[in-house]
Amino acid sequence: MDCPHCRxxxxxxxxxxxxxxxxxxxxxxxxxxxxxxxxxPRLPTxxxxxxxxxxxxELSSPRACPRCEGAPxxxxxxxxxxxxxxxxxxxxxxxxxxxxxxxxxxxxFLKWQLDEPDGMAGLVSTPLLQLLHVLAxxxxxxxxxxxxxxxxx
Numbered sequence: 045m046d047c048p049h050c051r052x053x054x055x056x057x058x059x060x061x062x063x064x065x066x067x068x069x070x071x072x073x074x075x076x077x078x079x080x081x082x083x084x085p086r087l088p089t090x091x092x093x094x095x096x097x098x099x100x101x102e103l104s105s106p107r108a109c110p111r112c113e114g115a116p117x118x119x120x121x122x123x124x125x126x127x128x129x130x131x132x133x134x135x136x137x138x139x140x141x142x143x144x145x146x147x148x149x150x151x152x153f154l155k156w157q158l159d160e161p162d163g164m165a166g167l168v169s170t171p172l173l174q175l176l177h178v179l180a181x182x183x184x185x186x187x188x189x190x191x192x193x194x195x196x197x
Contacts, residue, residue: 047072048107048118048132048141057179064179071144073179076111080140083175099124101133107141109134123173126153147180 045054045065052069062082065074075083101119108115111134118132118141129149132141142150150173 045074045110048074048110049143054110059178060175062175064175066179067144071147071180073142073147073176074110075140075142077138080138080172083172098122098131098133099127101135105132107132109137109139111139112136126173129153142176142180144180147176150176150180 046052047054047067047070049072050067050070052067054065054067054072054074057064057066062079063076064079066072067074098121101121103117103119105118105120107118109118116134116136118134121131121133123129123131129146130143131146132143133139154173154177
């Protein structure tokens with residue numbers, strides 16, 4: 045599968061029983077709908093934005109879905125509890141793409157959450173945020189022979 049951000053080949057990565065496609069070139073992470081349901085099982089079947097976990101999708105992403113035939117455009121969404129975190133979702137197959145800069149922001153947010161546990165203890169998106177952080181930490185840029193996050197800007 046081609047990365048919706050940089051068009052490089054993505055590779056499948058399995059972490060804690062969840063498979064994701066990761067781009068070695070830019071660090072983007074792609075989660076198919078089935079994988080999202082494994083991470084956050086309370087998501088309703090038809091549409092992630094309908095349950096309050098995500099904001100209303102906006103057609104403002106320049107990216108196209110690499111899974112769907114005809115390459116429909118991706119829509120931008122944010123997590124309801126973290127409005128500054130911009131992700132991309134396909135309205136057809138319900139997959140989620142996390143650009144590398146947003147994956148880095150996940151790590152900062154989780155650190156902040158640990159520093160302020162009282163106000164953020166009830167986050168429904170925490171399992172998804174933790175998975176994205178682990179994937180970015182393990183397979184994204186910045187380790188071994190991969191470029192650092194700063195090298196990608």
